């Protein structure tokens with residue numbers, strides 16, 4: 001599955017990093033503590049978080065993530081969008097809570 | 112493989128550029144075809160060390176030296192220093208502000224994760240002068 005498929009299948013709004021939509025999704029991770037995510041997120045994963053500030057992009061790059069999904073109606077800062085575009089890391093938005101979206105992704109085989 | 116050293120400046124409280132040294136080093140290590148598991152461990156150590164300088168330290172420097180047997184990461188700053196290193200090394204111990212915690216920093220896992228991911232780690236700190244962290248990784252793949 002590619003990052004673009006996530007957006008279509010789960011109704012996520014892509015707001016930045018469109019040039020990275022061909023990234024391959026390998027598993028998922030939920031977390032809002034950056035040290036925890038940096039240590040434990042699977043390489044190539046989709047990351048579900050409520051953090052919208054620009055430092056999430058460094059974590060996404062270093063864990064070679066396929067996409068970052070901001071859940072619960074959270075939105076990225078302008079600086080985050082700009083960095084995501086530059087680094088080709090897709091950022092997607094979901095109105096759902098992390099738990100609910102993660103359950104759907106898991107059930108659909110994103111593991 | 113010949114020896115290679117690269118250094119980067121890190122600015123205290125510069126959250127805009129935080130992480131860039133680690134990202135540049137990650138790309139460099141990939142180009143050098145260093146083992147990918149080792150690159151990931153270095154990424155964790157670099158990121159956490161860099162964030163500590165940005166968040167807790169003063170202006171500093173991030174240097175990596177790569178040679179056949181080992182990779183050495185030196186992260187130093189001229190900031191407030193760490194008064195009690197043993198305490199700072201405890202999982203969950205953090206002096207991060209509430210504002211930084213809300214951003215997902217301040218889990219108190221940075222130094223413990225650096226120690227876990229490096230083969231060897233040494234910290235020296237003088238309160239009022241600054242902090243030096245050296246992490247050594249054995250380059251087993253070569």
Ligand SMILES: Nc1ncnc2c1ncn2[C@@H]1O[C@H](COP(=O)(O)OP(=O)(O)O)[C@@H](O)[C@H]1O
Nearest residue numbers: 163167168192199205206217218219220221222
């Ligand atoms: N470079 C540094 N300069 C001053 N204090 C530091 C430095 N690095 C770490 N510390 C101190 O050690 C504590 C623990 O660091 P760490 O384990 O990375 O957790 P966190 O960064 O989440 O607080 C910090 O909260 C801070 O008090």
Ligand SMILES: [Mg+2]
Nearest residue numbers: 159163221222
């Ligand atoms: Mg830290």
